[in-house]
Amino acid sequence: xxxxxxxxxxxxxxxxxxxxxxxxxxxxxxxxxxxxxxxxxxxxxxxxxxxxxxxxxxxxxxxxxxxxxxxxxxxxxxxxxxxxxxxxxxxxxxxxxxxxxxxxxxxxxxxxxxxxxxxxxxxxxxxxxxxxxxxxxxxxxxxxxxxxxxxxxxxxxxxxxxxxxxxxxxxxxxxxxxxxxxxxxxxxxxxx
Amino acid sequence: xxxxxxxxxxxxxxxxxxxxxxxxxxxxxxxxxxxxxxxxxxxxxxxxxxxxxxxxxxxxxxxxxxxxxxxxxxxxxxxxxxxxxxxxxxxxxxxxxxxxxxxxxxxxxxxxxxxxxxxxxxxxxxxxxxxxxxxxxxxxxxxxxxxxxxxxxxxxxxxxxxxxxxxxxxxxxxxxxxxxxxxxxxxxxxxxxxxxxxxxxxxxxxxxxxxxxxxxxxxxxxxxxxxxxxxxxxxxxxxxxxxxxxxxxxxxxxxxxxxxxxxxxxxxxxxxxxxxxxxxxxxxxxxxxxxxxxxxxxxxxxxxxxxxxxxxxxxxxxxxxxxxxxxxxxxxxxxxxxxxxxxxxxxxxxxxxxxxxx
Numbered sequence: 001x002x003x004x005x006x007x008x009x010x011x012x013x014x015x016x017x018x019x020x021x022x023x024x025x026x027x028x029x030x031x032x033x034x035x036x037x038x039x040x041x042x043x044x045x046x047x048x049x050x051x052x053x054x055x056x057x058x059x060x061x062x063x064x065x066x067x068x069x070x071x072x073x074x075x076x077x078x079x080x081x082x083x084x085x086x087x088x089x090x091x092x093x094x095x096x097x098x099x100x101x102x103x104x105x106x107x108x109x110x111x112x113x114x115x116x117x118x119x120x121x122x123x124x125x126x127x128x129x130x131x132x133x134x135x136x137x138x139x140x141x142x143x144x145x146x147x148x149x150x151x152x153x154x155x156x157x158x159x160x161x162x163x164x165x166x167x168x169x170x171x172x173x174x175x176x177x178x179x180x181x182x183x184x185x186x187x188x189x190x191x192x
Numbered sequence: 193x194x195x196x197x198x199x200x201x202x203x204x205x206x207x208x209x210x211x212x213x214x215x216x217x218x219x220x221x222x223x224x225x226x227x228x229x230x231x232x233x234x235x236x237x238x239x240x241x242x243x244x245x246x247x248x249x250x251x252x253x254x255x256x257x258x259x260x261x262x263x264x265x266x267x268x269x270x271x272x273x274x275x276x277x278x279x280x281x282x283x284x285x286x287x288x289x290x291x292x293x294x295x296x297x298x299x300x301x302x303x304x305x306x307x308x309x310x311x312x313x314x315x316x317x318x319x320x321x322x323x324x325x326x327x328x329x330x331x332x333x334x335x336x337x338x339x340x341x342x343x344x345x346x347x348x349x350x351x352x353x354x355x356x357x358x359x360x361x362x363x364x365x366x367x368x369x370x371x372x373x374x375x376x377x378x379x380x381x382x383x384x385x386x387x388x389x390x391x392x393x394x395x396x397x398x399x400x401x402x403x404x405x406x407x408x409x410x411x412x413x414x415x416x417x418x419x420x421x422x423x424x425x426x427x428x429x430x431x432x433x434x435x436x437x438x439x440x441x442x443x444x445x446x447x448x449x450x451x452x453x454x455x456x457x458x459x460x461x462x463x464x465x466x467x468x469x470x471x472x473x474x475x476x477x478x479x480x481x482x483x484x485x486x487x488x489x490x491x492x493x494x495x496x497x498x499x500x501x502x503x504x505x506x507x508x509x510x511x512x513x514x515x516x517x518x519x520x521x522x523x524x525x526x527x528x529x530x531x532x533x534x535x536x537x538x539x540x541x542x543x544x545x546x547x548x549x550x
Contacts, residue, residue: 038464139467146446 021160025167028151032172035144036084039175042137043078043097049133050075050104053126057107060117064110071107074100091173098177104130141175148172210514211316214266219516222255227520235533239525242338247331247521254327255519261323262515268316279308320515327512327524328371335525339532342375344510348385355409358493359423360502362404364389371510373532380539381413386508407504408485410535414497420462422469424478424492427457449475455482469494474541481534485509499538 054068061068077096082089108127111117118124152171155164164170213219229243287301328346336342348369355361372385387409390401423442442459445466452475460466482490485503493500509531513523 143463
């Protein structure tokens with residue numbers, strides 16, 4: 001085998017390997033978009049539930065106006081469109097959704113202090129549905145983190161880092177639970 | 193439950209260990225102490241009251257039945273013992289005769305010995321089986337009554353074909369089922385039974401039945417609507433996993449729990465739905481379930497609003513205690529409650545009972 005043939009074989013092999021890596025990056029990037037879309041579908045489901053919960057809560061929770069208006073505001077922000085190609089925009093979108101998680105969690109805890117509201121059948125059904133959709137959001141976020149892990153690994157290691165700009169892929173942020181949900185629960189404040 | 197000497201039995205079989213222990217005269221002695229049920233965990237909490245109310249008064253009656261059945265089986269064993277020596281001698285002579293007459297052996301001696309021993313053991317075991325079936329039919333339903341509205345039946349019709357769609361059931365020709373529990377737990381329809389599946393294997397002109405699956409099939413209905421299909425299989429190494437699922441149209445799901453990932457592989461048509469089903473607590477319970485069933489290769493399939501669980505077993509699980517030990521139903525109750533508790537926990541963890549319009 002002469003040197004020219006060897007050179008051609010090496011060039012073809014390297015090109016093939018680079019192409020496979022490029023295809024892998026594109027595949028991983030698309031999986032992240034798919035996962036993001038999955039989260040958004042579940043966030044939309046939650047967003048649709050929130051007005052019902054607030055409507056019921058308003059009747060009983062006269063002293064929680066601030067909390068209710070904060071939830072309403074965050075819901076509007078979460079529903080806003082964002083650029084899924086821009087990792088900063090994705091990060092901000094996730095932060096807003098997390099803040100809504102925390103406020104809704106606070107609202108659900110506050111419900112405990114209103115026995116009439118707590119025993120209300122419509123509220124109980126709404127809470128069950130809310131918990132179910134929260135579980136689905138958690139599942140969607142787990143898928144997203146798994147997809148982001150794969151994408152980031154493929155574009156942070158050479159030659160992936162070199163190919164990333166041709167594939168128009170950048171490092172995406174992981175979903176992280178907000179500080180409020182990581183903090184220990186103060187049972188005395190809930191139980192009075 | 194008994195799994196001492198011969199623990200690779202199939203549904204319908206009875207351990208030979210029990211038969212040979214009948215040589216010991218002590219097995220006919222009755223324990224005169226009044227039994228007390230000691231609760232061991234969350235799975236049998238409150239059962240001692242149920243035991244005192246429903247089962248304790250039956251102990252004497254069943255202990256008498258046990259001694260009668262054990263005596264009958266022991267007498268048969270003693271007078272048939274000489275045949276354990278005579279049969280091999282006849283078998284050897286038949287083989288020698290065959291060799292002299294035809295210059296080759298077609299296994300006539302071996303067939304004669306196998307059939308004769310089979311007939312002897314069947315004859316001895318008949319008295320034991322009648323007694324043990326009476327426990328299954330009269331005592332097991334009383335134990336299950338503690339958990340909920342359940343029925344226990346020893347006769348189970350053929351039905352495994354309907355589960356083939358899951359892709360977890362191996363191809364088979366013959367199915368033998370026994371010991372079925374059906375009922376509702378928190379509104380979820382539950383069905384489980386033991387099955388032994390065999391397939392004809394051909395080698396030249398000869399054919400024989402080989403076991404392709406022996407174990408437990410659990411079918412749970414769900415109040416939730418699932419659009420996809422999710423399968424949980426035992427991890428068989430990356431190469432086998434890849435080939436095994438390349439053409440199934442399912443995607444491999446990577447989960448966060450390293451212990452779970454070490455044992456199981458998950459495939460699904462829907463990445464989010466798979467993670468919705470496989471929460472951290474569900475993964476933990478599944479590992480517990482695998483432990484309880486002696487690290488069995490558990491497989492699951494979520495499809496068409498049903499959860500199918502397949503657990504291969506080396507030995508039947510719904511079997512009464514040994515005839516060679518005094519009867520008090522305590523072992524039977526503990527095993528049955530522990531196994532059923534885990535299955536019910538799956539319903540609780542997955543909230544299979546909840547119907548939500550999302």
